[in-house]
Amino acid sequence: MTAPSAPPSAALDSVLPYAVPSLDLRGRVVRLGPALDAILARHAYPTPVARLLAEAIALTSLLGTALKFEGRFVLQTRTDGPVSMLIVDFQTPDGLRAYASFDAEAVEAAIAQGSATPADLLGRGHLAMTIDQGGDMNRYQGVVALDHTGLEEVAHVWFQQSEQIPTKVRLAVAEELTRLPGGGTRHAWRAGGLLAQFLPESEDRRRARDLHPGDAPEGTDLPEVADDDAWTEAEALVATIEDLELTDPEVSAERLLFRLFHERGARVFEPQTLVERCRCSRERVEDMLGQFTAEQVEDMTVDGAIVVTCEFCSTKYTFDPATVRPPAA
Template identity: 60%
Template sequence: MTNIEDFGPGSIAPAGVDAVLPFQVEGLDVRGRSIQMGPALSTLLDRHNYPLPVSKLLGEAVVLAVLLGSSLKFEGQFILQTQTDGPVDMLVVDFRTPGDLRAYARFDAEKVAEMEAAGTLEPALLLGNGILAMTIDQGENTSRYQGIVALDGSSLEDVAHTYFEQSEQIPTAVRLAVAEMMTREDGKVTHSWRGGGLMVQFLPESEDRMRHRDLPGGDAPSDLDFELDEDDAWVEAQSLVATIEDHELIDPDVSTERLLYRLFHERGVRVFEATAVQDHCSCSRERIEGVLRSFSAEEITESIEDGEITVTCEFCGLVYRFDPAEFSN
């Protein structure tokens, strides 16, 4: 752990791109994580060649999943998945500790094109109504934990706030930004993706400071006007996070440490060891073969096309081909 303004000999090296950076602001009793993504996000999104608005939406889900999944203190898997009635009816992001990442989107190309023509490509409209599930899997011989929150036309940022308020009861502020970047080098225009995110949580040591004031009971007058009292430190932290512009989260010239210093230097911000994230799919021929061996003879027959069984990984696009004779027994 080190003061963010002190990167001398023996200090923690700057996080750089595609690395999530934990931090703490003791003066405000807040902790959090921040990340800038570049090559890893570009590789992941460009592999699928989705329409730009779909890629941007999936990119936001990826950044959110990294911020949440990187908090796991054990070897495991964090899965963020949406199921909705919108043009993009499914997003799946699979984060495996310490930093392996894969993702894909399922969408109606015709509906997305119609929205693009009408100029109504807001992320919330692309998602529509449904649910967002966050699943934590610690592996064999353990129970999965799953939190579910409704998607009702809100942004992924707003949904994250709702999740922590309802499921975790931890005051949380989240900022996400993803953008397509176009740069010119030697007369050629190159394309890439940049993403960034920051999550701050109010985690004071005192339980009294964490406690929310109770809401009025069900028999309170319907016209009663009330406000929830919030801790002054948390109000200040939220106000500082609200000053972040999208471009600051994705700008290559604004490092994660520089952004954190701008926000919290007056209160004293400390950073911890950064963890790299990478585009990496866990699919393998052995795993898929194991799944196929669990099929019945009828299911194997139904899977044969042009004399072979073909399986394509939705995440990375790799194609696996099998001889049906391998599964004849």
């Protein structure tokens, strides 16, 4: 890979796959801009909540774009923290939607106390990652515990437990303020991330360190698996990434990869564009309402109408209760 001098092929709202053959390394770089802005602007989240959801969107983009079939990748958290739930829904090949559920007073208190880091906002609970191929295909779900940990850390645990592939993830979020010619400023959210995985052809080299079996007798000697030199080098290089390098619009994904791996040689592949896209529709909401009983429909009626708001895109759908057809008894 030579130093990029032309405009980057992988601009904002895209994922760039790459490989470093000399290190048996493969991965992806994500850079988010307008699509992220559109998702966050609909809900006017407090800044720490917006940052946390942006991290989750970046992580989901890195993982979801690895799917080689039509389907969905869903990241969801349920915790006891001020942000009780995050949901990011990726629909192949390029669709993103997301929202956060939070306690406004608890978030405000956390900000006032200086304890509004992602780990603080999440608290304790779990994170689930679900791969849904649709139709009659089985769904795959991996669940890991959250215990005042951030998304980067929990992503590493998820890969260690579910896929046992040595993996390193970096995530970053930034706010961009631009002065306008006529005065004032324009605010924009930016997020970026890098995923690196050690995938040698040799099975022996691919083994990660064994997880400690919880039911092993005390004092049991567990086999040691030394880190591969290539993976040790890759980890060290990824650790040098600064947040600004992942979010600065002037630092393309190609340039970042060149900075990291120019001595080893990196190959880049066709970038995957990302778009903000909700799948809600009036027809889908109407079908959903048709699953409720007449009594439930009556309970949902306020001032002679049923109003349903999509949690993802905030679109409001209004229905006349008389047109809702509950299922036959």
